[in-house]
Amino acid sequence: MSYRRIKVEDLSKAVNGDVSPVRKEELKPLPPPYDRPEATPELAGLDEGARERYAADLDGTCVLNIPKPKDEAEERALVERFLSGLEKLFTKENNWTFLQPLLLSMEHCAGCHTCSESCHIYEMSGRNPIYRPAYRSEVLRRLYKRYVRKGGSLLSDFRSGRIRLNWRLVARLAELSYRCNLCRRCAQTCPIGVDNGLIAHEIRKLFSQEMGIAPKELHELGSVQQLRVGSSTGMSALVVKDNIEFIDEEMSDLTGLPVETPWDKAGADILLIHNAGEILAWPENPGAFAVIFEAAGLSWTLSSDIAAYDSINYGLFYDDVQFARTAIHHASAAKKLGVKKIVLGECGHAHKALTVIADRVLTGDLAIPRESALTTLEDIVLNGKIRVDPSRNDFPVTLHDPCNIVRNMGIVMPQRRVLEKIAPRFREMTPHGVDNYCCGGGSGFAIMSGHNFADWRNQVSGRKKLEQILLAFAGELDPETPKYVCAPCSNCKGQLRDLIAYHGLWEKHRILYGGLVELIVNCMTDVKPGFIDWEFH
Amino acid sequence: MTALHVVSLACLGVFLLAVIYRFVRIARLPVHVRWELYPVAHEKGRARYGGSYFEELNWWTKPRETSVLGELRVMVPEILLLAGVRHRNRSHWYRSFPFHFGLYLVVATTLLLTVNGVIEAAGGAGFGRLLARLTAGLGYAGFGLGLLGAAALFLRRLGNPEYREFTKPTDFANLLFFTAAFAVALAAQVLFDPDFSRMRGFFAGFFGAPAPGLAPLQGLQVVLLSLLAAYVPLTHMSHFFTKYFLYHDIRWNDTPLAPGSRLEKRMQEVLELKPTWSAPHIRGDGRKTWVDVATSAPGDDAGEKGGAS
Ligand code: SF4
Ligand code: SF4
Numbered sequence: 001m002s003y004r005r006i007k008v009e010d011l012s013k014a015v016n017g018d019v020s021p022v023r024k025e026e027l028k029p030l031p032p033p034y035d036r037p038e039a040t041p042e043l044a045g046l047d048e049g050a051r052e053r054y055a056a057d058l059d060g061t062c063v064l065n066i067p068k069p070k071d072e073a074e075e076r077a078l079v080e081r082f083l084s085g086l087e088k089l090f091t092k093e094n095n096w097t098f099l100q101p102l103l104l105s106m107e108h109c110a111g112c113h114t115c116s117e118s119c120h121i122y123e124m125s126g127r128n129p130i131y132r133p134a135y136r137s138e139v140l141r142r143l144y145k146r147y148v149r150k151g152g153s154l155l156s157d158f159r160s161g162r163i164r165l166n167w168r169l170v171a172r173l174a175e176l177s178y179r180c181n182l183c184r185r186c187a188q189t190c191p192i193g194v195d196n197g198l199i200a201h202e203i204r205k206l207f208s209q210e211m212g213i214a215p216k217e218l219h220e221l222g223s224v225q226q227l228r229v230g231s232s233t234g235m236s237a238l239v240v241k242d243n244i245e246f247i248d249e250e251m252s253d254l255t256g257l258p259v260e261t262p263w264d265k266a267g268a269d270i271l272l273i274h275n276a277g278e279i280l281a282w283p284e285n286p287g288a289f290a291v292i293f294e295a296a297g298l299s300w301t302l303s304s305d306i307a308a309y310d311s312i313n314y315g316l317f318y319d320d321v322q323f324a325r326t327a328i329h330h331a332s333a334a335k336k337l338g339v340k341k342i343v344l345g346e347c348g349h350a351h352k353a354l355t356v357i358a359d360r361v362l363t364g365d366l367a368i369p370r371e372s373a374l375t376t377l378e379d380i381v382l383n384g385k386i387r388v389d390p391s392r393n394d395f396p397v398t399l400h401d402p403c404n405i406v407r408n409m410g411i412v413m414p415q416r417r418v419l420e421k422i423a424p425r426f427r428e429m430t431p432h433g434v435d436n437y438c439c440g441g442g443s444g445f446a447i448m449s450g451h452n453f454a455d456w457r458n459q460v461s462g463r464k465k466l467e468q469i470l471l472a473f474a475g476e477l478d479p480e481t482p483k484y485v486c487a488p489c490s491n492c493k494g495q496l497r498d499l500i501a502y503h504g505l506w507e508k509h510r511i512l513y514g515g516l517v518e519l520i521v522n523c524m525t526d527v528k529p530g531f532i533d534w535e536f537h
Numbered sequence: 538m539t540a541l542h543v544v545s546l547a548c549l550g551v552f553l554l555a556v557i558y559r560f561v562r563i564a565r566l567p568v569h570v571r572w573e574l575y576p577v578a579h580e581k582g583r584a585r586y587g588g589s590y591f592e593e594l595n596w597w598t599k600p601r602e603t604s605v606l607g608e609l610r611v612m613v614p615e616i617l618l619l620a621g622v623r624h625r626n627r628s629h630w631y632r633s634f635p636f637h638f639g640l641y642l643v644v645a646t647t648l649l650l651t652v653n654g655v656i657e658a659a660g661g662a663g664f665g666r667l668l669a670r671l672t673a674g675l676g677y678a679g680f681g682l683g684l685l686g687a688a689a690l691f692l693r694r695l696g697n698p699e700y701r702e703f704t705k706p707t708d709f710a711n712l713l714f715f716t717a718a719f720a721v722a723l724a725a726q727v728l729f730d731p732d733f734s735r736m737r738g739f740f741a742g743f744f745g746a747p748a749p750g751l752a753p754l755q756g757l758q759v760v761l762l763s764l765l766a767a768y769v770p771l772t773h774m775s776h777f778f779t780k781y782f783l784y785h786d787i788r789w790n791d792t793p794l795a796p797g798s799r800l801e802k803r804m805q806e807v808l809e810l811k812p813t814w815s816a817p818h819i820r821g822d823g824r825k826t827w828v829d830v831a832t833s834a835p836g837d838d839a840g841e842k843g844g845a846s
Contacts, residue, residue: 007702084815094814094821096567096807101787103566108776108783111694111703112633114626129702138703161705187574191621192776193783198572212816224818224835321812321819324831341595355591356571360794360804361831367796369597379594410575410589410791434575434587 002026006129008138009162011176012169019130019172021060022460026126030463031470033477033508040503043459044452055171059130061456063178063215063448064207066171075167082170083147085210089202090148094209097320102202105194106144109134115186115196120437120464121179133186133196136176139163140199174213177203181442181461182317183403188434201443204318214318218444222314223322227329231276231310240309243279244286244302251287255527261290264337265301271339272300272373273330273354275347275490276310277447282493288517288531289345292377295526296385301337308333311350316357317444327358331366341369343376346515348402348489349442352409372405374488374516378414381421381520390422392523395482397423398472400465400496401436402489410434415488415516422523423486429468437464439487441495449498457495458502466499469511477509482534485513510534541751541759542742548763555770556778563782567810568803573791578611579603580791589791597793608789617641632693636686639719642679643762646672650733650740658744663737673733676726684719687712711772718761725754 006020013019024043029035046060055069056062069075088094095102115133116122122131129135138161145151145160163169180200187195207213226232231240244261251259262268272293278285293300302309307329315323331354334342344351355370362368380386399419405411412433419426429436439446440462448457473483487493496513505511512534522531576587581602583589590596614620619637623630649664649672657663664672691712694704729752730736736755742748751759769775776783794801808828812821818835825833 005698005702081815088812088814092567092807093810093823094812096810096827097570098572100563100566100569100782101572104563104779104783104787108773108779110773110776111700111708112622112626112629113699113703114622114629116699117625134703157706159705159707161703184574187788189621189625191615191619193780193788195572195574195787209814209816209819212818219818227834319818321814321830322835324827325833325835328831356573359571360568360800361570361808363794363801363804363808364796367794369595371595372591375592375594375596406587407575408573409591410573410577410580410583410587411591412575412583412586412588414592 003126003128006135008135008142009164011130011139011172012164012166014168015057018057018060020058020128022125022128022456024459026128027459027463028124028126028467030467031474034466034470034503040459041455044455046451050451055168056175056451058172058175059128059179061453062175062451063453064174064213065216065450066174066213069167078167078170079165081211082206083165085206086143087148088210089206090144095202095205095320098198098202101195101198105137105196105199106141108192109137109141109194110192112191115190115194118185118189120183120185120440121181121461124463124467125460130176131179133180136173136180136203137194137196137199139169139173139176140203173203174207177201177207178215178445178448181403181438181440181445183438183442184407185403185435185437188407201317205320208319209321215444215448215450217447217450218314218318219322222312222444222447223319223326226307226310226312226314227322227325230306232312232314233276233280233310235276235279235310237304237306237309240276240279241304243283247279247283247287248290250283251291254287254531255291255521255524257291257295257526259287259290259294261286262301264304265299266337267339268299268301268337269340270298270300270343270376271303271308271334271337271341272343272345273303273308273311273350274345275312275350277312277490277494278345278347281497282490282515284518284531284533285346285490285515288515288521289373291521291524291527292380292386292517295524296380298380300343301339303333303337305329305333305336311344311347311354313350313353314444316349316353323353323357324361327354327361328366330354331358331362331368334368335365339368341371343371343373345373346488346490346517348404349491351402351411352404356409372409372411372414374405374411374414374418377516377520378418381418386520387525388422388520388523389525390424390523392529393423393425393519395425395484396473396476397426397484397486397519398429398469399426399432400429400439400485400487400489400492401432401434402487402492403436403438403442405489406436407434415486418516418520419486422519427472429472437468439465439492439495440499441491444491446491446494446498454498454502458499462495462499465496466503469505473509473511479508479510482510482512484519484532485511486516486519487513488516538742538745539748541739541756542748544760545763546743548767551767552770555767556775559770559775559779563779567807568800569787571790572787574788577789577791578608579605579789581607584611612784629693632686632689634686635682636690636715639679639681639683639686642675643683646676646679649675650737651743653737654740654742654744654746657737657741658746663741669733669737672737673726673731676733676736677723680719680723680726684716684723687715687719691716707772711774714761714765714768718758718765721754721761722758725752725758728752729755
């Protein structure tokens with residue numbers, strides 16, 4: 001039995017249970033040996049307590065914890081605040097940042113459904129109708145035509161389709177904007193150029209910037225903490241320096257090379273900014289960067305200024321103001337040190353945030369050039385600035401393309417040229433490059449695990465990546481052969497860590513994940529063999 | 538010039554005004570942040586696989602190489618053949634392509650009839666046999682394909698729940714309008730003007746030549762097609778030209794900010810706009826600018842600056 005059909009206007013209707021709950025039996029089957037239903041865990045339901053407290057009746061999970069209105073006055077207030085935000089979203093004073101793309105996407109969908117086939121969430125959910133890329137867009141489009149363009153109810157119904165605005169619709173639309181990875185694969189396939197990923201992003205902005213509604217992992221614990229303490233991990237400058245010193249010692253022991261990370265070195269060529277999550281979760285990644293940069297003789301430094309030792313910019317996913325604040329901190333730190341360029345470590349959203357989206361915001365002396373570490377690394381590896389022995393990487397390797405680096409920035413080949421040189425058993429996923437699929441953790445999902453959302457990520461949004469990984473290693477799945485998924489992005493690694501653990505890929509098939517720099521150090525001839533620790537994962 | 542000519546010209550006027558109005562409205566929207574999507578067709582040597590200039594070491598020190606040919610290579614098959622839909626949504630393409638291609642042929646026929654009209658009005662003999670036949674052939678093909686496509690799209694929207702759920706009453710009405718206009722045009726030409734000679738004469742009438750009368754069904758044909766032309770740019774079907782912005786201004790706009798450029802000036806202007814977002818971490822009051830807000834810490838009161846150095 002497939003999902004019940006859900007019309008656009010159904011999003012405001014009272015229902016028994018959820019509007020369109022994800023059902024395990026509908027999920028797209030995985031390749032062997034995960035093709036039997038019992039090979040994957042049961043989907044955890046949303047607990048009753050959450051259902052009672054929160055407006056959480058969309059699809060069986062919940063990320064926003066919007067309190068259920070207690071009475072009519074609260075219901076009305078929710079709707080009024082939403083309407084106020086909706087109007088602002090379409091004014092240049094409030095939304096010059098995306099007004100033109102948003103308006104064009106609002107006015108031009110032809111309803112051809114070409115985008116549906118491109119969305120991994122829609123496909124792998126077994127085609128849950130509310131996950132169609134155009135579904136949430138069409139809800140916003142009808143609201144825009146009716147309430148911003150003031151279409152009048154009857155005429156608007158005829159011209160733009162029916163919609164009824166009530167608190168249920170508001171709460172569900174907010175949740176629905178967090179069932180999209182903002183990967184923009186659908187936008188790539190739209191013949192007209194409509195961008196459903198952008199529309200999900202704009203809905204998130206409306207809720208955050210007007211109503212103060214955003215996932216706490218992205219806002220309070222994310223961008224607010226980063227701007228207050230210095231990092232969304234909660235690390236102060238003192239703590240991060242301590243941690244890096246510890247990592248340097250570890251790296252020196254492990255590689256046999258002296259490693260000392262420079263801090264706040266004025267006049268260095270490069271300000272390297274890592275996603276600070278790496279320092280805590282995958283210390284070998286910033287460690288490997290230090291090993292490579294030192295061995296290649298680069299002039300580089302980290303900065304201990306507030307927010308400048310953490311390239312994270314979660315504002316990219318939900319809030320233009322938080323975005324701009326963070327980007328300005330990053331550029332200000334570089335200006336203060338007088339570096340020639342900022343190099344972004346292995347973090348996809350940080351790449352796009354500071355290089356592309358902030359490009360026009362960073363004017364005047366804040367316009368310091370930004371470069372991807374993948375490009376820097378390509379120069380080091382391919383131009384012989386370090387010596388490598390590819391035979392040390394004699395195991396199957398596949399590459400995950402982070403959407404923000406590849407589809408959204410066009411950095412496709414540097415990482416491949418490095419892998420072709422250092423990983424003799426490298427093979428691509430299908431499809432790959434700019435046609436890649438999101439890991440399922442994009443747009444902040446990788447750090448969001450409230451209620452049963454981790455289940456949803458591992459079973460629905462991450463399912464396509466799981467399928468791709470299994471197919472990339474088909475025929476070599478036996479646990480005798482260790483295999484490596486190279487994911488040069490911190491958020492993607494967070495998602496892969498969860499996906500691999502949830503589905504037992506390490507225990508059953510010896511599939512490990514990691515960044516690009518770890519593979520490079522693993523085959524550096526000046527380094528002691530065995531840098532990648534297969535057992536510690 | 539007859540009343541029919543006047544109706545057609547009035548519709549043409551509405552068409553032009555609507556296109557210009559929309560064009561200017563979009564072009565005057567404030568500059569937005571970059572939001573490109575790869576492949577960017579003008580990236581020389583890299584568009585093939587979706588690469589960008591960010592792949593270059595110290596990219597800002599290198600000349601940017603773009604290729605108009607690269608854009609044409611994508612745009613021409615996209616516009617003429619709906620290449621994207623063909624590749625990704627074949628079953629829809631079987632309906633959408635004849636509809637769109639039919640429209641192109643009708644436009645081509647109109648242009649040929651106009652050229653012929655100018656020649657005839659200037660005292661020339663008009664098109665020779667071959668060109669006249671070509672004009673009629675294109676016209677029949679256009680009306681036929683357009684009719685087929687519009688009817689097939691209408692039926693799909695009616696019969697397929699996936700499509701029906703997103704179809705507004707106005708979409709059905711639009712498709713019926715197209716279906717009716719093409720059906721009338723086809724019937725009128727076949728029954729009353731199989732070689733398009735009366736229609737050629739009608740077009741010469743726009744330019745002062747004495748116009749022979751059209752059959753009543755042809756009159757209806759002219760009215761319906763003229764109204765259609767006036768109506769299209771007033772609707773979401775204006776994508777036939779707004780696509781320019783969607784591709785050039787957004788998807789393929791990878792122009793980096795150059796210090797001292799016009800773009801930088803435009804950016805500085807928008808940074809002075811004053812937001813009114815109400816969330817506690819912004820508290821936009823319509824007095825603080827975007828610069829003020831972006832350089833304050835979350836929750837700061839007006840003017841109090843955060844930690845950016
Ligand atoms: S967004 Fe684009 S691809 Fe999707 S239905 Fe609309 S026009 Fe078609
Ligand atoms: S942006 Fe990605 S996740 Fe979101 S609707 Fe489009 S394809 Fe799906």
